[in-house]
Amino acid sequence: MTSPLDDGLHGARVLVTGAAGGIGAAVVAAFVEAGAAVAASDVRSVREHPATAWLTMDLRSPDDCRRLVDEASAALGGLDVVAHMAGLLIRRDELDAVTEADWDAQHDVNLKASFFLLRAAGRLMTAQGTGGRLIAATSQGWWSGGYGGSAVYAASKGGLVSLCRGLARTLGAAGITVNTVAPGAIDTAMLTADLGDRALKAIVAATPLGRLGRAEEVASATLFLASSRASFITAATLNVSGGWLAY
């Protein structure tokens, strides 16, 4: 059965980053299910995936961001959508424990890479002349400032929201929309790896829907923003937190 949110996605050429991660893998699967041709990428390689192409790439290098866009476009015959889900969280319970290396690593992946990747994709889409969709994963931290020792991560994700608003302003003339999805607490390794049971229970208790989110639920929001249903939405940040944050 075809979902109404699949509109315009059949045959779309889609690059997904962070595809070895919990949310990225769900985004790849959802686009494939919607009939899109998908180039999946991560710094880690995986044995099995449903995508048309797998491209192993470390996004911390601006040259590799550019190369990824070129290789994805070559593999798919062009690019209509980028779903940029790659991200890095380093929790430090004490502010004094944060090192310069922690700061750099999170800003390099979450913010710097996003600029060079999305700029390259915007340039390619502009040259194609058929518009496009750029969607990046920010975090509830962009709004809340972060919980559980994640102030630096939150700052990088806040920067990502501002960046995408700026890109939306610039690329709108070429028919390219730029939006972010802001997951709340989603049940993936990034959330559960170093948060204790008590912290997770406290999050669930503060979430009106009374549970953690599923990666597939972030994928649905991402597909919506890539679909023709979202044709007049740009510079937006879609809150996918089960009401944990209300805005």
Ligand SMILES: NC(=O)c1ccc[n+]([C@@H]2O[C@H](COP(=O)([O-])OP(=O)(O)OC[C@H]3O[C@@H](n4cnc5c(N)ncnc54)[C@H](O)[C@@H]3O)[C@@H](O)[C@H]2O)c1
């Ligand atoms: N899980 C949550 O609760 C949650 C909440 C808010 C935001 N997010 C955001 O959603 C996105 C997906 O998160 P997830 O839960 O799937 O996390 P995850 O850790 O499972 O996946 C993140 C992926 O990004 C990849 N990555 C990291 N550094 C990279 C680099 N230098 N180059 C290329 N790829 C790199 C990792 O290898 C990993 O596969 C991230 O941007 C994350 O910040 C997640």
